[in-house]
Amino acid sequence: MRIPVDWLNEYVPNNLSVRELAYTLTDVGLEVEAIEDAAGTAVLDITVTPNRGDCLSVVGTARELAMALRVESRERDPEIAESGPPASGLATVVLDDPNLCPRYSARIVRNVKIAPSPSWLQRRLELCGLRPINNVVDATNLVMLELGQPLHAFDCKRLRCPPGEGIPEIIVRRARAGEQLVTIDGEERELTPEILLIADASGPIALAGIMGGSSTEIHDDTAEVLLESAHFDPATVRRGARALGMSTEASYRFERTVDPGGTVRALDRACQLIAELCEAPVEIAEGVLDAYPHPIEEREITLRPARCNALLGVSLPPEEMAAHLRQLRLAVTETEGALRARVPTFRQDLKEEIDLIEEVARVCGYQNIPETLPESSSGVGGLPPEIVLERQVRHLLQGLGLSETVTSSLESVDALDRVRLPQDDPRRRAVAINNWKTVDRSQLRTNLLTSLLEVVAHNGRHGVDDVAIFDLGRVYLMHDPEELPEESQHLGIAGAGVMERGRWLPSGDLQKWDFYVLKGVVENLLEALTGQPGEFTPEPHPSLHPGRSARVVVSGEVVGCLGEVRPEVREAYEIPNRVFAAELDLEVLRKHVARGLQYEPVSRFPAIIRDIALLLPRETPAARAEAVVRETAGDNLESLFLFDAYEGKPLPEGQRNLAFSLTFRRSDRTLTDDEVEDVMERIRAGLRRALDARIRE
Amino acid sequence: MTEVPMDNVVRMAEAAKQEIVAARSRQELERVRVSYLGREGKLTSALRCIGQLPSEQRPAFGRAANAARAAVEEAIARRREELAAEDAAREKRDQLDVTLPGRGPAVGHRHPLMTTLERLLDIFVGMNYQVMQGPEVEWFTLNWTALNYPPDHPAMDEQDSFYVTDDIMLRTQTSTAQIRAMRARHDESCPVRGLDWRFPPHEVLSHCRCTPPPTRVVVPGRTYRRESVTLTHSDVFHQIEGLVVDEGITFADLKGTLAAFLRAYLGPDTRVRFRPDFFPFTEPSADFSVNCEMCGGAGCRFCKHSGWVEIGGSGMVHPNVLIAGGYDPARVSGLAFGFGVERLAQRRFQIEHIRTLYENDMRFLRQF
Incomplete structure (x- = not known):
């Protein structure tokens, strides 16, 4: 509300500068947002809080000013004939x-x-x-x-x-x-x-x-x-x-x-x-x-001075409280242990004791109330486990070379079309805003892929093609319009372009984002959090490249998916370069976060290392071969890793060579070459039997 | 026999010189030296034979042997120098340009909004607050009614809202979590724990069958306002809500708590100002500001020339809100506060526009 200062001063003559006047009003709760100069007077632009309809007038504002200055405002009764x-x-x-x-x-x-x-x-x-x-x-x-x-x-x-x-x-x-x-x-x-x-x-x-x-x-x-x-x-x-x-x-x-x-x-x-x-x-x-069939009477409210002091943390004598309230034109009578206040009808916002306590504080001045700290309550502070996990994830992914984004949870109705979710997909159950302001922000996201692709697209438009990002954010699914939607915290990861620093190196030497880079990031994350790199099995996903998408499983439970974004989806976002993305449900993942780990002593005995190479049909997953090796090797196998996966000449068409390095070791004694050879023979036999593999010597 | 030792010594010296010239490294050269001149070396052993010679032959043998020894030593020294020169040349050849950039995955960057949020939460954890989260899509009753907003009150106009249905909306403030936090403190067996959110808030206390313990929480989270998205306005943003409910909590405690928090975050010299404001769910209510660190309080465009920057709203929990949380206002009182995280992050890093925070331009993110 705009109030000319000369008009206000007719009611409360004062010697304040306009700026002092503005501060004085602001300090009692009438916030002066701006001071404008008009010819002859200044105009105050005052924000009146919605409870103070009585201050939407010059007289009302003058009453507050008079209170602040501890004077009476000059109101004249109109005279008519x-x-x-x-x-x-x-x-x-x-x-x-x-x-x-x-x-x-x-x-x-x-x-x-x-x-x-x-x-x-x-x-x-x-x-x-x-x-x-x-x-x-x-x-x-x-x-x-x-x-x-x-x-x-x-x-x-x-x-x-x-x-x-x-x-x-x-x-x-x-x-x-x-x-x-x-x-x-x-x-x-x-x-x-x-x-x-x-x-x-x-x-x-x-x-x-x-x-x-x-x-x-x-x-x-x-x-x-x-x-x-x-x-x-x-x-x-x-x-x-x-x-x-x-x-x-x-x-x-x-x-x-x-x-x-x-x-x-x-x-x-x-x-x-x-x-x-x-x-x-x-x-x-x-x-x-x-x-005026039922006249609205002046309210009577009781204020207990002890209660007032206890709530404000002060020790004002009752007569001072009464004086404060009288400044506001309340008629106050002091009785044994209580003040009875009659509230003029223009203060309809004063209804109960707490309202009077606020008025006492306001007249007293907030700056005159001391600063104390609450007595320590019984509990201790702390972060909930979901925030602890989020922080771990943030630090791990930052270390793995990804940058954190914060994206809007509101998105366009066609976002789900752009990522090609079928109409009957469960992720179509979006929370729709019925009074949206713009259609491009009219529903809550149901997955993070749409948000991540927006970021990749934004950066592409600004000439930044190398993107390595992660986003921790909620997704929302409406199951029943009579109940609140399901909100769950997801982790989204996206990468495109070169992921390595050192651009002066021959470009062929630089690591670019691909499926296995993405998978490596996810494996590293899972291993750090759960103690295992997770299992990955092929799984079609409407937004991801068929044959280049997998679901991520930890301890038998699906925690998410990853893969290369389909070209058609990229086109919808006008992203020219290949994009690789993963999305994990953090609440599911949290169930598998390693807790109470126990140390296992490392063996003091020497290891025997053997390699094994096998020729397999290309379709046989490497994980299957690894599983057969582990199953047949028994306890003496300490660890293994794949060190070669090759297809092409001179191998026969449709065949692939896989080579594993196996480390054998026991914790209680030294293994002999003969023992290991027995195990190797068992492994070879197992691979031949289970996978029809040709073992290469 | 008499000639043999002399010839032997000379031959030995020749062979040694050949070996010395052939030595490819200082280690090899040292091996050659030891094999001839070491304590058990061939030349050393040959010289030791001098005692077995007839005395008249000794001077000549001695001279010859010493000459051979000197020649070998000299050859070694020469070869040593050659090798040192070769080493120096090779080291020069192998020198790397250490100013070329390193390789490997580039380290990632943290979003300034999230690092700000973490810092703020850590301060509250240090002040004994439990951190809690609540739903962003919320019941109308929890966003408004339970927070003491009368029906059709203009106070709601200050927070234009997104609605999903008549009963469900996107929360406009994290204050909604006040009710959830208080009800969660009741005994497992207390009916308040299981009350439907549509249950009339003013009747909650009468269903309480326990004495809930003190509450001291902060709730971070996203909130929503139905606003046009511009450089300086966003329809989604983050808030932190704080709530303390206990016996004997005072308005002075509210002031002290916020002052302590702000000084921990902004520095010990921070000045904090409280002024009357209005929120239906607190009374007395106060907004709180800090002195503008850009201009030190003199007035600048960041503080709209006031010298102060408003941080958030606060107040003593309104009795009706305590009742909605199942706490008896005759027994306990509470303080509550809330503020936006974006503004604090923007000020901390001098980010002028809120939109910058949500664009996630890699050129922006790489700066953090």
Whole structure:
């Protein structure tokens, strides 16, 4: 809200500089966002928190300033001279539902002469961001800015009377389906029953608390004005304004609660102004039309000083607390061990003891409350196991040459098409946002591949083709729209281009990302975390190259997949180069993280090393051959590794040579050559039998 | 017999010279030297024969033998020099350009947002906080109702939200985890543990059958706002929420806790300022700021010329929120705070735009 400093100072004379004034207000909770210089005065742009509707006015802001400066703000009661017939003989007011509109006050002013308002008034409105219209409308707007009470002026003569009646009837009711109203901005509004209306005998004439209708607005020839000053239910106004997609100065204030006890004062102030602004004397009808069936009383709240001190961590004497509350215009009586406070109706936000405790702290000044640390509570601090694992993963992958990314969890609806997930794929069960802002961020991701490919594509567009990244992030799957979706923490890895440093080396010597580089990264990670490199078996994946994708298994459980990204998927992301990617479910992996490992003593006896080479059909997986070797070798085999996998000339077509190096060793004695030869013979026989392998000598 | 030792010595010296010239390394040369001139060397042994010679032959033999010995020694010295020169030449030939870059996998880089988050969590662990996580897709009731937002309250407008259904939304703040953290502290057997999230929050306390122990947690996580994504705005960002519930927790404790945390993170000279604010789930509520480290409080464009940088919101847990967590506000009180991680990371590394954090440009990541 914009407040000219000269206007504010009329209520609270002070010697503060504008900057000091801004700090003072900010320190009591009225945050001055900006100070603008206008000719003759500065304008404060104040952010008022949604609980303080009473501060959406100059008078309200002045009250807070006065509190901060420990002075009284100078408020004047409006003075008006009533003349002419009683208002009750000129119009009537009917409230359909006092819950939606607890109070509707109105005055009628006759003999007005519509004209432009004087320049001082126009300027004030403009400084506050309002457009001057004419003297009557400007008077109502000025009162709104001054007192916070939105007013509306109807042209009395344009209000329709019920059949057979001589005076108009103002009805406050819900809109009926199908009703329409052209508002003063010229828009035709379709109304629904959640919208509260002001109606006359002809139908809707205003949106209650939001905007008036054009049929009854003030015209140049208007001579008789009905001024409305009402208290509408905040939530009702908010629902109506949202339903219509509107937000006005009036609705903004009503949503944040307007003083139910201030309607008549605002009317009087408006009448006073109109009388001053019209050239000829106006006639203010006697009395107020005031429909207020259940008056909202001033609340009484008890504050226990001991409770207040205990919660704030201070030791203020009760009389000081009482003085603080009186600064806020609460009527406080001190009784044995408690303060009884009567809250003026403009402070509808003060409902219970805790609200008063906050007010004591605010008046006391937050800077005057000490800084202490809580007494140590019983527990100790710590990280949960899932975060501990994430940190391990981050450090390992960084060491393995990958950089960490942070990607958005919101993505486009067509992301899953781009990675070619079939319509019936379980990863299609995305959490869809029903009020998305842009369609490219309208659902939550169900896998990390889409996020990783976005990063690879972004870098490619900027000329960076060598990418080695990992992402730890959640994926979301909706199983039942009545329940929260499943959220699980995944690890995504992607690599493209050269993965080695040292570009001056012959390019053929540099390691580029390929399937086995990716697999090596995953194996290293799994070995560091679980003590085993994992098992990899071929597994088709819609986004991955057929024949170059595998699932990753740890201790018999699938933890994820990896492979080369399909060219069609790359094309969808406009990535020219080959990309290799893996995705693991960290929550599944966490179950297999090695805990409570026990050391096994290393053998002191010498090893015997033997090599074995075998010719196999190309389709026979190397892991199968390794498994046969292990099964047939028995306990004396300490370890083995594959040191050659060759196909091509001079080997027969469709055949492949695999060569393993085997290390034999026992922990209790030295093995003999004869013993090892026996084992080797068993291995050879096993390979021939199980795989039809040809053993090469 | 008389001539034999002399000839022998001369022949021996010739053979030695040939071997010396043929020696390819200093080790080989040393072997040759030892085999001739060592204590058991051939030449040494031959010289030792001098005692067996008739005395008149001794001077001549001695002269010849000494000459042979000297010749061999000289040959060795010459060869030694030659070899040293060869070594020097070879070492020069084998010299590497040590300024050429190394090879092997390039080390990876950590994302500045995540290293910032880790640092922040570590400080809280050091202050005895348990770290906890909660769902990002959350019940409407937990994001709003249980946090004491009245229905249709304009406070919700400050956090424009993404909805999945009428009941399910993307959390706008990690504060939702306050309720989850408190309910998780109840006994296994207490009905509060198993209450449906749609259960009316204000009735939770009346179902409690235990005395839940103190809670002291921080909750990091992603939060969402329905905002247009621009250089400086993101619809997804990270927050850390803190919650302490115990007997006798005060507003002074809140101030002290945040000041201690901020001084641990930003440095011991950091000044912290608290000002009244409004959040439905805390009362009294306060926003907290630190002096701008860019300008030292004098005012600059990073702090919008105020000298202060707002970090987050905080306050004493509202009694209604304690009730929704199954804690009795007559017995305990609580402090709570929350702040964005992006802003702290941006300030730490002087990253002007939040979008930079989510683009993952390798040229950006390689700097960390």
